[in-house]
Amino acid sequence: MIDTHIHSDTRGLEDLELMAMCLDAVITLAHDPFEMKSIKVWEAHVEKILFNELERAKKVGLNLFVCVGMHPRAIPPEVDEALDKIKNYVKYDNVVGIGEIGLEKATKEEKEVFIKQLMLVEELKLPAVVHTPRRNKEEITKIILDEISTLNLKNKDIVIEHCNKETTKWVLDEGFYVGLTVQPGKLTPLEAVEIVKENKDFANKILLNSDCSSNASDVLAVPRTVLKMKINGIKKEIINKVAHKNAVDLFRLNIE
Template sequence: MRYIEPHAHMVSRTTDDYEKLALAGCEALCEPAFWAGFDRSSAAGFYDYFRQLTEYEPKRAARFGIKHFCWLCINPKEADDTGFAREVMSLIPEFIQKESVLGIGEIGLNKNTKSELKIFEEHVQIALDYDLPILIHTPHLEDKLKGTKLILDCLASFSGLDRSKVIIDHVEEHTVSHVMDAGYWAGMTLYPESKCTPSRAIDILEVYGTERIWMNSACDWGVSDPLAVPKCALEMRRRRYSAEQIEKVVYQNPLAFLKQSSRFKL
């Protein structure tokens, strides 16, 4: 089986995990900018992090034949201080033309604050200025439905936004319809203890279909599994999904979204 891992935080994983992904059939991997497991004390930390995403991780992935791409932003967990956030965002133009950078993400909300929402709006404007796709994070610990609705209301205020170039990630049963009915792509994050388990994700597919939706592992600093996507594909097989249906969800769908960036080439 071949698949694309469209959302994985590999800076939190060992090199052995790249080998496991390759053995499972991963052809390409996309790494959104996110939290470092702790709050960074200066924008200089983000400068080195952006270098890590654009220079070092592609080399680690290439050792095992995996293409590594990334997204840039200051993540919602560290965006509540608008002054600090804007200092970090000022670094993005220096990196935005790197050949592995796909777009802006993962931006969004963490605690659903006004400051987070303001920085979210400014990130969206950067994406529009550079005509880039957007990857959006919805909150976990706070009210996900409220955060999702705030994000959707904010996006609706941008008249030039192409909704087909926006994916709203970490959807669950109570938010997926809001995202898809508004014309955006939806991402399901497969976690063993939170977000969507494979069984829950497949239940969502059975209700909402397989258009404009993908699966990802995130595999960040928390309890997570870099092989969550192929394991979910195995569960789909147990539920009598055909090979073509499985490939659509784990390969063709992320390919269709990601190739909207001219830099996504396999």
């Protein structure tokens, strides 16, 4: 099992150890721990994830991969400089994508930065992890999909995160990956199970995650949801896809 979206720097070592006991790998992403008043603040955040978190993960045997980027709530003033730095960060072995990027309020600045990062995703031929907000999720998701459609990207390796029942259908219709986040305030394990059931023909486009962060979270969200899928009669092949295989294929994870 793989948890495709966490923020490991917000969790204690004991949580990472618990994940190591249950999961084959996890992916930690850039987020918004504080206001990005300068490029130096953003750089320190990304490098903490890229270097410090890998060291912490090694201590407890957690197989950790990284996505880097500018979260819509954490955009530094020097956007173009940050984009150049991302090009260097993705050269490190454990970096497997760009994220999380996306929109929170769909301001002009957010859209501009989102588009620039999508163009970088296209240039670097890497997967992208796209944030959708808790508030106005449907409205903002539509804007995100519209923004992507205007770019005519060849790269379809894009995960639209924190989907609900309604937005899942829109994302699948556009040919992108659906991220199902099992976390208080987002989806319960059973709600995720229902979405997988209803979209079982698109199981190769669905990923599971916990979005473990400083918010209320369940470090065992992915294994808990897998258990609920088994209890509810979802086929092993489908479970393997949404909980493991899709993540390995999309992010090209080198795991045994």
